[in-house]
Amino acid sequence: MSYPEHPATPGNAPQTQHGTGVRRTNPMAVAALVLGILAVLLFWTVVGGALLGLLALIFGIIGARKARGGQAPRRVMSIVGAVLGALGLIASVVIIAIGASILNSDEFKDFDDCVQHADSQSERDACADDFEQDVNN
Template sequence: MSFSNHPQAPDGYAQTHHDAGVKRSNGPAVTALVLGVAALLLFWTVFGGIVLGLLAVVFGIVGARKARGGRAPHGKMSIIGAVLGALGLIASAVIIAIGASILNSDEFKNFDDCVQHADTQSERDACAKDFDRDVNN
C-alpha cells in the first residue's frame, strides 16, 4: 500500500506527471485588464485615470511580452487591458487639461474675485450669473 498522492505506475513506483506543454497563468494580463477597466470607469478622477491607467499599461506590456515569449497565455487580454488603461489615461489627461484651462481663464479669475468681494448670497448669485454670461458669449 502506497501513501503517495501520485498515481502508481505498473512497476509499483509513483509517477510524477509534468506536462511541458501546459502554460502557466498570466497574472500581469489579468491585472492589466482589471486595472484597465477600473481606469476607464474612474477616468474622471486623477487616481483612477492617471494612476490606474498607467499601471494597466505597464502590466499590459509585461503580460504581452510574457505571452509573446511563450511563457504565459492571454496575450490578447494583456493588450486589451493596456488599451483600456491608455484610454482611461488619455481621458483623464483631457479632463485635467480642460479643468486647468478653465481655472486659468480670465472669466474664472473675474468670477473668483467677484465671489471673494461678495458679502451676501444675492451678490454671489449675481457673480454666478455674470460668469455664466461671460462663458456663454
C-alpha cells in the first residue's frame, strides 16, 4: 500500500521509504566520493592526500556498510569513494616518504651546508651543480 507524499515535503528531500526505513540518499557515499576525488587530485600535499584520503576511506566504509545493511543506497558510490581515498592516501604517504628520505640524505645535508656558506649566486650555483652530480652518482 502506498501513501501519498506530504504536500510540504519537497520531492527530492531525504526521506525514508514508507514502512522500510531505507533512506533514498546516502550522505556518507557522497562525502566519500567527493573527498576521494579531492584526495587523488591533491595527493602531493599532506592535507590533500593523507587527510582527505583517510576521511574518504572512513566515510566510504561507513557508507558501504550502511548500504549493505539495507539502511541506505549507493553502495558502489561508497566503494569508489573509499578506493579513491585509499589511492590518494597511499600516494601521499609515498611522496612523504620520498621527501623525508631526500631531506635526510647525506647529499642534501652537504648541499644545505654548502648553500649556507655560499656568499654569492655563483657559489650557490656551484653547490647546486655539486648536489646534482652527487645525486646522479
